[in-house]
Amino acid sequence: MDYLIGVDIGGTKSAVSLADDHFNIVARHSFITGAQTDPDEVLDRFIQTIRSLLDDHRIALSKVTGIGVSCGGPLDPVEGVILSPPNLPLWTHVPVRRRLQEAFDRPVTVENDANATALAEWKLGAGRGTRNFIYLTWGTGIGGGLILDGKLYRGATGMAGEAGHQTLLPDGPLCGCGKRGCLEALAAGPAVARMCHERATPRQIQHWLELTPGETEPNAKGVIRAAQAGDETAAGILKEAGRYMGIGLANLIQIINPERIALGTLAIHAGDLLLAPVREAIAKYAWPQLSTACEVVPAELGDRAQDMAALVLVSVRDG
Amino acid sequence: MDYLIGVDIGGTKSAVSLADDHFNIVARHSFITGAQTDPDEVLDRFIQTIRSLLDDHRIALSKVTGIGVSCGGPLDPVEGVILSPPNLPLWTHVPVRRRLQEAFDRPVTVENDANATALAEWKLGAGRGTRNFIYLTWGTGIGGGLILDGKLYRGATGMAGEAGHQTLLPDGPLCGCGKRGCLEALAAGPAVARMCHERATPRQIQHWLELTPGETEPNAKGVIRAAQAGDETAAGILKEAGRYMGIGLANLIQIINPERIALGTLAIHAGDLLLAPVREAIAKYAWPQLSTACEVVPAELGDRAQDMAALVLVSVRDG
Numbered sequence: 166m167d168y169l170i171g172v173d174i175g176g177t178k179s180a181v182s183l184a185d186d187h188f189n190i191v192a193r194h195s196f197i198t199g200a201q202t203d204p205d206e207v208l209d210r211f212i213q214t215i216r217s218l219l220d221d222h223r224i225a226l227s228k229v230t231g232i233g234v235s236c237g238g239p240l241d242p243v244e245g246v247i248l249s250p251p252n253l254p255l256w257t258h259v260p261v262r263r264r265l266q267e268a269f270d271r272p273v274t275v276e277n278d279a280n281a282t283a284l285a286e287w288k289l290g291a292g293r294g295t296r297n298f299i300y301l302t303w304g305t306g307i308g309g310g311l312i313l314d315g316k317l318y319r320g321a322t323g324m325a326g327e328a329g330h331q332t333l334l335p336d337g338p339l340c341g342c343g344k345r346g347c348l349e350a351l352a353a354g355p356a357v358a359r360m361c362h363e364r365a366t367p368r369q370i371q372h373w374l375e376l377t378p379g380e381t382e383p384n385a386k387g388v389i390r391a392a393q394a395g396d397e398t399a400a401g402i403l404k405e406a407g408r409y410m411g412i413g414l415a416n417l418i419q420i421i422n423p424e425r426i427a428l429g430t431l432a433i434h435a436g437d438l439l440l441a442p443v444r445e446a447i448a449k450y451a452w453p454q455l456s457t458a459c460e461v462v463p464a465e466l467g468d469r470a471q472d473m474a475a476l477v478l479v480s481v482r483d484g
Numbered sequence: 485m486d487y488l489i490g491v492d493i494g495g496t497k498s499a500v501s502l503a504d505d506h507f508n509i510v511a512r513h514s515f516i517t518g519a520q521t522d523p524d525e526v527l528d529r530f531i532q533t534i535r536s537l538l539d540d541h542r543i544a545l546s547k548v549t550g551i552g553v554s555c556g557g558p559l560d561p562v563e564g565v566i567l568s569p570p571n572l573p574l575w576t577h578v579p580v581r582r583r584l585q586e587a588f589d590r591p592v593t594v595e596n597d598a599n600a601t602a603l604a605e606w607k608l609g610a611g612r613g614t615r616n617f618i619y620l621t622w623g624t625g626i627g628g629g630l631i632l633d634g635k636l637y638r639g640a641t642g643m644a645g646e647a648g649h650q651t652l653l654p655d656g657p658l659c660g661c662g663k664r665g666c667l668e669a670l671a672a673g674p675a676v677a678r679m680c681h682e683r684a685t686p687r688q689i690q691h692w693l694e695l696t697p698g699e700t701e702p703n704a705k706g707v708i709r710a711a712q713a714g715d716e717t718a719a720g721i722l723k724e725a726g727r728y729m730g731i732g733l734a735n736l737i738q739i740i741n742p743e744r745i746a747l748g749t750l751a752i753h754a755g756d757l758l759l760a761p762v763r764e765a766i767a768k769y770a771w772p773q774l775s776t777a778c779e780v781v782p783a784e785l786g787d788r789a790q791d792m793a794a795l796v797l798v799s800v801r802d803g
Binding site: 239296297309311313314316318319320321322323324325326327328330331332333334335342344345412415416417419420421422423424449450452454455458459 | 635640642643644645646650654736739741774778
């Protein structure tokens with residue numbers, strides 16, 4: 166039996182996982198990585214954690230096929246260097262691959278988290294069996310990864326797949342990225358929260374907040390719970406967000422002609438409350454000969470997505 | 485010296501060209517193919533024409549590497565069957581490859597004209613030396629072909645690249661395709677003509693018509709000539725069309741991260757009158773780290789594009 170090591174670097178939390186070559190998790194260790202933590206310290210911590218996971222399970226380094234590292238972009242997958250992720254302000258030009266290769270002398274693959282998750286969903290989740298597959302995260306932001314002709318497609322400078330920042334309304338609301346009318350500004354979590362304030366009464370907002378204990382501002386999770394409980398205003402907000410997601414997917418379908426698109430977080434939580442308006446908008450804004458060739462489904466890996474994203478990189482080193 | 489044969493099937497005119505393997509045209513014959521012409525008759529005509537071109541130049545069939553056929557889609561490139569192009573109403577399920585292979589026993593490659601022209605611009609024109617390249621026609625319609633990771637990308641059902649029918653204004657003007665707010669409906673020839681009627685005085689329109697003898701309705705060519713002569717209204721119309729093209733290209737840049745995009749007909753005629761607003765909109769609607777990695781240039785093959793599109797198919801049979 167051979168083993169894989171996955172390192173998932175996040176803005177608030179990171180994790181190291183050890184799995185067998187069928188992607189069964191053998192052991193996993195996660196720890197807090199605040200935005201202000203020094204990257205050298207974090208890398209040392211990863212190295213120690215990998216050593217102790219292997220020791221604890223008496224696995225020789227020679228049995229480890231490789232190490233996959235998934236991290237927010239921008240990063241350089243060819244050199245294995247993390248460049249300057251917005252959620253990790255101290256991580257500028259951090260040579261992760263070199264550090265881990267020096268420590269373990271095993272192959273190290275570094276990829277941005279959207280691409281890595283797309284690969285994981287394609288190999289192990291909602292994209293299995295396809296050759297042309299798109300995965301989109303759908304939470305606070307909307308980001309994507311493209312599997313084209315049976316291979317991860319990175320683009321000229323490794324930044325392909327930013328489908329959340331296509332423009333759907335040239336004079337639309339300001340996006341977190343600084344542009345106007347991006348899909349993300351019309352359909353992601355903050356857009357749902359904005360619509361709450363525009364459409365719901367203070368009493369409704371109060372009620373929705375009670376559905377998400379601990380939150381002080383209305384958010385997508387509360388709106389989904391309220392809609393599931395029959396609140397028409399909440400359902401209308403999801404319908405609007407789903408419509409814009411559907412228009413964005415219709416554009417992807419016209420341009421890329423994929424056979425399947427999988428949608429993350431919000432689509433998993435909301436199900437048809439979001440997927441029905443998504444599919445309705447696709448039927449209206451994409452050509453039937455293209456839209457009927459493409460399924461739109463929720464992502465499948467759920468809570469396992471981040472670990473699998475890092476681990477799957479070991480097996481797709483060449484593409 | 486080996487030879488290539490190209491067959492360009494159009495709605496009004498078709499052409500057979502014979503070239504050496506450096507794409508120098510040796511001989512060419514074109515003829516009218518009205519929309520109502522029987523496809524069997526047209527195929528017989530192609531076969532006779534190919535025979536006489538080879539005879540005239542004393543070229544043995546054994547010296548012919550292959551035959552490339554470029555035609556409006558939809559078509560099935562795998563089987564080499566033309567399915568039902570809107571501009572050729574009698575051509576439904578026409579097995580072009582089988583007919584030409586039976587006649588000549590040489591390899592036959594059939595591809596839709598947007599993909600074939602993208603390949604030609606990539607191999608011989610504005611896309612030379614790139615690995616990730618997009619070509620867009622920009623005339624009466626807007627269609628495209630994608631070269632990704634050094635290969636023509638066809639998509640799940642051979643229909644990828646319909647970038648002219650991405651939605652930029654969900655409630656925008658009706659497109660010829662039946663959808664609303666497509667890039668094509670906002671930036672192609674008919675959109676320019678529509679803006680003439682909205683923005684120009686009858687006197688201006690009269691003057692613009694005088695710039696395009698033989699035309700009875702204002703069109704993009706007249707608007708370009710008027711703008712080149714200093715007409716501000718005409719320049720404003722081009723600016724608006726260019727702005728929408730730029731937003732559409734920004735979306736392609738966000739999603740595909742290409743290194744070069746080449747634009748056809750109108751961009752070639754208008755130059756910076758269209759390309760300046762295109763580039764301005766890209767700077768506004770795409771991220772700098774993506775837009776600065778992508779050049780936007782006019783296509784280079786011009787009048788040779790259609791012949792080269794058919795001929796180049798011979799050399800890229802496998803991708």
